[in-house]
Amino acid sequence: MHISRLDVLQVRNIANIQIDCHPSANLIYGANGSGKTSFLEAIYLLGRGRSFKHRDLRVVVNHQADELVVSARIERSKSGTSHQLGIKRTAQGKFEARLDGKSIQSAVQLVEELPLQLIDAHSFTLLEGGALQRRQFVDWGVFHVEHNYTNLWRRFQKALKQRNQLLRHGRMDEDLLSAWTAELVPLCEQVTEFRRQYIEQLAGIVQEVSGAFDGLGAVELEYYQGWAEGQELGAVLKAGQKRDMALGTTNYGAHKADVRIKVDGIAAAEVLSRGQTKLLVYALKLAQATHYRNRVGQSCVFLLDDLPAELDYDHRAQVIACLNGLDCQYFMTGVDKKDFGLLVEGTAHQMFHMEHGAASEG
Numbered sequence: 190m191h192i193s194r195l196d197v198l199q200v201r202n203i204a205n206i207q208i209d210c211h212p213s214a215n216l217i218y219g220a221n222g223s224g225k226t227s228f229l230e231a232i233y234l235l236g237r238g239r240s241f242k243h244r245d246l247r248v249v250v251n252h253q254a255d256e257l258v259v260s261a262r263i264e265r266s267k268s269g270t271s272h273q274l275g276i277k278r279t280a281q282g283k284f285e286a287r288l289d290g291k292s293i294q295s296a297v298q299l300v301e302e303l304p305l306q307l308i309d310a311h312s313f314t315l316l317e318g319g320a321l322q323r324r325q326f327v328d329w330g331v332f333h334v335e336h337n338y339t340n341l342w343r344r345f346q347k348a349l350k351q352r353n354q355l356l357r358h359g360r361m362d363e364d365l366l367s368a369w370t371a372e373l374v375p376l377c378e379q380v381t382e383f384r385r386q387y388i389e390q391l392a393g394i395v396q397e398v399s400g401a402f403d404g405l406g407a408v409e410l411e412y413y414q415g416w417a418e419g420q421e422l423g424a425v426l427k428a429g430q431k432r433d434m435a436l437g438t439t440n441y442g443a444h445k446a447d448v449r450i451k452v453d454g455i456a457a458a459e460v461l462s463r464g465q466t467k468l469l470v471y472a473l474k475l476a477q478a479t480h481y482r483n484r485v486g487q488s489c490v491f492l493l494d495d496l497p498a499e500l501d502y503d504h505r506a507q508v509i510a511c512l513n514g515l516d517c518q519y520f521m522t523g524v525d526k527k528d529f530g531l532l533v534e535g536t537a538h539q540m541f542h543m544e545h546g547a548a549s550e551g
């Protein structure tokens with residue numbers, strides 16, 4: 190799938206950008222502060238309904254405006270159809286999303302309509318940050334290939350929330366706690382099963398993709414389920430009930446899961462340089478996109494903020510070769526036009542020059 194036409198209104202310093210997008214490489218260059226990251230943020234808002242920089246969407250609306258609008262023509266290669274997706278956000282907080290003129294009620298649908306992969310200066314946290322980032326990474330993958338996962342995941346979150354609320358409650362009702370535990374356990378197990386299968390499938394692709402990048406050793410992925418391997422979660426929760434009550438939270442379960450990432454047998458976060466860490470993040474996300482394409486039959490859209498600042502020349506070329514091999518659309522930013530020049534020689538692409546929040550072709 191790809192975006193053929195994009196309209197951005199009042200997102201940060203962008204007043205109004207209307208562009209025809211290239212089906213594969215879109216390269217946006219411009220001085221610091223010209224609006225390149227804002228442009229990617231606009232596409233991200235459209236696909237996620239939220240910002241990658243700030244939780245509060247109000248700061249994303251241009252200071253001089255009351256609302257932002259992002260809309261795009263999306264071409265679905267699989268069905269050969271095209272659709273108009275749009276979002277609107279007012280400075281007061283009202284949010285609206287539409288597909289072909291019809292209102293969309295959930296962020297989940299936005300995510301389904303426009304599957305995005307973002308890589309920016311903060312992406313190294315996928316390896317160096319907390320387990321939440323890696324769970325979100327896995328859940329993105331499962332969500333996009335397994336239709337039942339959203340529903341299951343919601344039920345799991347609800348059961349967990351209810352159990353935690355009860356644990357925080359002053360006077361404990363043991364029967365009620367047992368009931369919520371009984372509800373939670375099978376949901377955790379099902380979530381675990383989906384994630385484990387996904388990681389197994391992804392691991393092979395990660396090896397292939399990372400093998401194409403110089404200087405990355407053998408990458409292994411191992412799923413930690415959130416409680417001791419081989420133990421029955423019901424029994425673990427029973428044994429840990431006093432501790433759960435004392436802390437007012439559930440200490441074991443799928444919400445404590447993690448993906449342990451090793452390079453040549455050693456935890457990646459312990460051995461890799463920052464540059465190698467970034468490269469591994471690219472490999473993981475490209476592998477995820479490859480898995481998605483293999484399973485769903487279409488490609489997701491990549492947003493790559495300031496690639497030249499993130500990777501050296503040879504690795505940039507390897508990433509671009511991988512993106513081209515995936516046949517996916519990407520939006521890539523950088524300060525200097527010549528940072529891209531050599532990279533895209535012989536590759537069909539469109540350049541955009543960003544200046545003071547306005548984009549022009551060329």
Ligand SMILES: Nc1ncnc2c1ncn2[C@@H]1O[C@H](COP(=O)(O)OP(=O)(O)O)[C@@H](O)[C@H]1O
Nearest residue numbers: 201202221222223224225226227248250251252
């Ligand atoms: N809500 C807003 N309204 C107007 N301008 C904004 C808003 N939020 C950020 N900016 C400004 O937008 C400019 C563009 O930032 P950015 O997109 O990060 O630039 P680049 O990535 O090209 O370096 C910055 O100068 C920033 O101060």
Ligand SMILES: [Mg+2]
Nearest residue numbers: 225226227495
């Ligand atoms: Mg930027």
